Amino acid sequence: MRIPEQVHRLAIVLAIVIGGTLLTRFVIIPRSLVSTELHWAQTTQREATRPLKFAGSTACQDCHEDVAAKKAKSFHRVLACEGCHTPSIKHAEDPSAAKPTVLRERKLCATCHAYDPSRPTGFPQINVTAHNPLKACVTCHNPHDPVPPKVPKECAACHAQIERAKAVSSHALLTCTTCHKAPERHKTAPRTALPSKPDSRDFCGACHGQGAAGAPKEAPKVDLSTHGARNLCWECHYPHLPEGRS
Ligand code: HEC
Ligand code: HEC
Ligand code: HEC
Ligand code: HEC
Ligand code: HEC
Ligand code: HEC
Ligand code: HEC
Ligand code: HEC
Structure with missing residues (x-):
């Protein structure tokens, strides 16, 4: 069987490429450029001669x-x-x-x-x-022991925007703690002790439900069984600035 001419040519090209690669890798490029051991040793040497800048995290405590x-x-x-x-x-x-x-x-x-x-x-x-x-x-804050310097008494110290909204709303006279039980620790570590939030329609219903016992007279009444029945009240009314008919 005759080997086609193209295969001969391809073999020659391949031989040149492989030969060239081997020649470059082992003869033309010096060993110092390809040897990883040499690289490691030289890098360590170079880094070790650099001046140190950091004393380290335990160096300061002996004197301070x-x-x-x-x-x-x-x-x-x-x-x-x-x-x-x-x-x-x-x-x-x-x-x-x-x-x-x-x-x-x-x-x-x-x-x-x-x-x-x-x-x-x-x-x-x-x-x-x-x-x-x-x-x-x-x-106000000690950089070595930072804490909020004083415990704020008012919710408004941190929730100013909500306080401002509520102040001009029909809920102005309700205190924050009417609707949120806030642990004392919330004021010093706010995120670790979160206050409660209303979790049911009945919560608002206690003041706004038709015929609710003890509900304030001024609070407009709705029929809880039909009014927005499938949703929580605050999906439609922002509790800090609720809007009604007017
Ligand atoms: C060998 C003891 C020693 C070690 C270790 C040491 N310090 Fe000091 N440090 C001192 C002394 C003594 C002073 C007071 C110098 C003065 O007031 O003249 C001082 C002063 C300071 C000051 C105040 C500088 C000023 O302008 O008032 C700072 C900040 C400080 N050190 C930080 C550090 C840090 C950070 C480290 C760790 C990397 C450290 N020290 C490690 C002894 C030490
Ligand atoms: C969050 C940044 C911060 C860290 C971390 C910090 N410091 Fe300071 N340090 C400061 C600042 C800011 C001041 C200046 C305080 C001032 O002027 O009231 C200061 C002041 C100092 C002083 C001089 C006044 C003093 O209080 O005696 C020394 C000494 C000192 N630091 C040492 C240290 C050492 C030692 C550490 C690590 C254990 C450290 N600092 C960690 C920010 C820091
Ligand atoms: C390199 C970052 C870094 C720098 C700079 C830094 N802090 Fe802090 N700070 C932290 C970390 C981390 C905490 C702890 C957060 C946590 O516990 O969730 C923290 C906590 C605090 C707290 C506590 C907040 C609370 O919930 O009570 C205060 C206040 C504070 N830093 C003030 C400062 C002040 C003032 C400076 C400047 C002198 C400063 N920090 C610089 C990283 C930093
Ligand atoms: C005039 C005093 C004062 C100064 C100045 C001050 N703070 Fe405060 N910082 C407070 C008070 C009071 C609180 C607690 C109430 C609040 O969150 O406003 C606080 C709270 C914090 C908190 C905790 C917030 C949280 O959500 O837990 C961090 C962090 C903080 N400050 C960082 C800083 C940094 C950083 C600076 C400088 C850029 C700074 N403070 C300047 C008084 C101060
Ligand atoms: C020192 C500042 C601070 C004070 C004072 C404070 N809060 Fe907060 N409050 C926070 C922070 C910070 C969060 C967390 C906000 C966040 O995660 O986005 C929060 C969250 C809340 C939440 C949401 C809880 C949740 O599950 O999403 C309510 C409700 C709340 N606070 C009510 C109050 C009430 C009521 C008061 C007064 C009795 C009060 N807060 C006082 C800082 C404060
Ligand atoms: C009429 C009842 C009511 C009053 C009064 C009230 N809240 Fe709320 N608040 C709610 C309800 C309901 C939610 C939950 C809303 C939700 O889950 O989308 C809520 C959510 C919040 C949240 C978390 C979500 C947000 O809007 O950022 C914070 C913080 C909060 N209230 C703070 C306060 C503060 C501070 C006050 C007083 C100034 C206050 N609330 C007064 C009913 C009330
Ligand atoms: C699907 C949205 C939606 C839901 C959920 C909803 N409401 Fe309403 N509410 C409205 C709309 C719209 C109005 C104004 C028109 C009207 O009266 O129907 C209104 C009006 C009101 C009024 C004023 C009535 C008046 O006479 O001025 C009150 C009070 C009220 N709602 C309370 C509640 C309470 C409490 C809940 C939860 C039990 C609730 N709403 C749930 C949409 C809703
Ligand atoms: C402690 C009683 C109380 C609770 C709890 C309460 N409200 Fe009210 N609400 C009132 C009163 C009182 C008014 C009317 C004040 C006025 O107009 O003088 C009012 C007014 C309203 C209005 C009418 C606003 C207007 O301008 O017409 C809506 C809507 C409303 N509340 C929704 C809610 C929702 C939603 C909740 C639950 C998150 C809730 N309320 C919880 C007492 C309450």
Whole structure:
């Protein structure tokens, strides 16, 4: 059987390609460029000769026991000292030779606490422009043990918008706690102790149901069995600014 001419040509091309590749890999390119061991050794050497900048997360506690102890129990326990004070190895080796940076500007705290929808739910975030502007954060919060400085008495301290809406509504005279049972801890750790919310039509029905015993006279009445019967009341009426017929 005769081998076709095309196969001969293809074989020659293939031989050139394979030969060329082998030649390049083993003869033309020097070993130092392809040997991974050599690469590893040289990289380690190069990195090891670089000057160190960070002292590390345990280097500060020997001399700053008080700060370290306070921080270890605080909300900021996971943060590294040098994350806020910039790399400080020179200072840790000889405190009189160099001092770490002490940033007191609002932008330091804003890096982590400025409102950003991509942060996990529950992470304490503030609107930097509206949250006590013009003052350094550290005048009110200790950076090593940050907590809200005082417990607000009013729900409005944190829910100002809802309070403002309610104040001009026909529910103005109802207090927040008429409809929400709020644990005291909600005011210091809002997200870990959430208040209750009304969960049934009967809740509103207690004041608005026709013939409900003890309902306030001023509250307009509806027939609970027919009025918006298949939905929860607050699917149609915003409870903090309810609208009726007028
Ligand atoms: C060997 C002891 C020692 C170590 C380790 C050490 N410090 Fe200090 N640090 C001092 C002393 C002493 C001072 C006071 C210097 C002064 O006021 O002259 C000081 C002052 C400071 C200050 C205040 C600077 C200022 O301008 O008031 C900061 C912030 C600080 N250290 C942060 C750190 C951090 C962060 C580390 C860890 C990377 C660290 N220190 C490690 C001894 C140490
Ligand atoms: C969230 C950022 C942050 C972290 C984390 C942090 N600090 Fe500070 N630190 C500050 C700020 C801001 C000040 C300035 C406070 C002021 O002026 O009232 C400060 C002040 C200091 C001071 C000088 C004043 C003082 O309170 O004695 C020392 C010393 C200090 N920090 C050491 C440390 C050490 C040690 C750690 C780690 C255990 C640490 N810091 C972690 C932000 C931070
Ligand atoms: C590197 C990021 C980072 C920086 C910078 C930072 N924080 Fe924090 N902060 C955190 C983390 C993480 C928590 C703990 C969150 C948690 O427990 O859910 C926290 C918690 C807090 C809390 C507690 C909120 C509450 O629920 O009671 C306050 C207040 C606070 N930080 C203020 C500050 C202030 C003021 C500064 C600037 C001096 C600052 N933070 C800088 C990461 C940061
Ligand atoms: C004038 C005092 C004051 C200043 C200045 C201040 N705060 Fe606050 N901060 C408060 C009070 C009071 C609360 C608790 C009530 C509230 O949330 O408004 C609080 C609450 C917080 C919380 C907790 C919010 C939550 O939802 O858990 C964080 C985080 C916070 N502040 C960070 C900051 C940062 C960052 C700065 C600087 C950009 C700053 N604060 C400046 C007084 C202050
Ligand atoms: C220190 C600030 C603060 C104070 C004071 C405060 N709240 Fe809240 N409240 C919050 C935060 C933060 C949330 C959570 C919001 C979120 O997750 O979006 C919340 C959530 C709620 C919710 C929704 C619960 C849920 O399941 O969605 C209700 C209802 C509520 N608060 C009612 C109240 C009432 C009533 C008061 C007064 C007795 C009050 N709050 C006082 C900060 C506060
Ligand atoms: C008439 C009853 C009633 C009163 C009074 C009331 N709420 Fe509500 N609130 C509700 C109901 C019902 C919901 C649930 C709405 C839902 O699930 O969509 C709710 C939801 C909320 C929520 C979570 C959803 C949102 O709108 O952000 C917060 C926060 C809240 N209320 C705070 C307050 C505060 C603060 C006050 C006082 C200023 C107050 N409420 C007064 C009935 C009431
Ligand atoms: C499907 C939507 C819907 C639902 C659900 C609903 N409502 Fe209404 N409601 C309305 C509309 C629309 C009006 C105004 C027209 C009317 O009276 O039918 C109204 C009016 C009212 C009024 C004013 C009546 C007057 O005489 O001024 C009250 C009070 C009221 N609703 C209470 C409730 C209560 C309480 C619930 C839950 C048990 C509820 N509503 C559920 C849509 C709804
Ligand atoms: C403690 C009693 C009470 C409860 C509970 C209550 N309301 Fe009311 N509501 C009133 C009173 C009183 C008025 C009328 C005030 C006035 O017009 O003087 C009113 C007014 C209304 C109106 C009419 C608004 C208008 O402008 O015509 C609606 C709608 C309404 N409430 C819906 C609700 C819904 C929805 C709930 C449940 C989340 C609810 N209410 C819970 C007492 C209550």
